Amino acid sequence: MNCRHLLDALSDYLDDQAAASLRADLEAHLAECRSCTVIVETSRRTLRIVTDVGSFEIPDELSERLLRKTMAGLASARGGASDPGAGDPEPGGTKSGS
């Protein structure tokens, strides 16, 4: 286990999704590598800040406008073609990408 290996497994480790044997190897490396310990701690702190910053709020006016416009749009669309902008609404399909 070296620093590069730890970095490759970092997200699983942060998410508590690393297998037990991998976790043991990671923690053995962390016990000896200050740099990687810092990486782990600062990564955790970054994610905690993202969570702490909280959610945006929807202004009441927007919420009401959304309801009105959506209902009006729905009423006018009833009986029309489905929205091409939705794309394929069913998720899944070919797995791809990196």
Added chain:
Amino acid sequence: MKHALARGTDGAERPAAFPATSAATEPVSERALVARLKAGDEAAFEEVLKRYELKVFNLTRGLMRNDDDAQDALQDTFLSVFKNIGRFKGDSSLSTWIYRIAVNSALMKMRKRRHDQKHVAIEEYMPEFDDTGHRVAVVPDWHPAVDQLLLNKELGGLLRTWIAELAPEYRTVFLLRDQEELDNEQVAQILGLSIAAVKSRLHRARMYLRERAKRYVYGGGA
């Protein structure tokens, strides 16, 4: 069975097609809600808005770089949900389906604005290793400095900005995983990616944000 009254968009009250939720009843199950939506029950549309509008707004606001575009994408999302509910087969959860439509709505808007969208080169923020797999540069520990509440709050605002500067393929994954707290499988389903691709993009987005925070705390610049 005594039916509750539902208020339509014209303001008139009429018996709901299905009993509305109340404090005394269990929340409507997703299957029942979808059935009501397909039947055109307006109270069901309102229920869907109530359940999902904040989640979708948080996603579109994170994906778009301004309130106006986020609000447009929010509206487009729900219009699309209601127009296309007849095509929803139930192969995924309703929330997964709605998230997918929200991401598509936002990405369509982003494509239209391609000429003024600049993204960071994420590679510049990835750590470097020597041939033995050890880090090339010293890693400063900035997280104790952030214990000051003010800096923590400051970083929170900056993180939102930095997230918005990510290329869309990283931004969507990061927001769905670390803001919306969905799991890898759900994100993969929403985006049509493999789980390996989700994990790879998430990892790089996290490393980028961590590095930007470090450069800010030590460099004094955003």
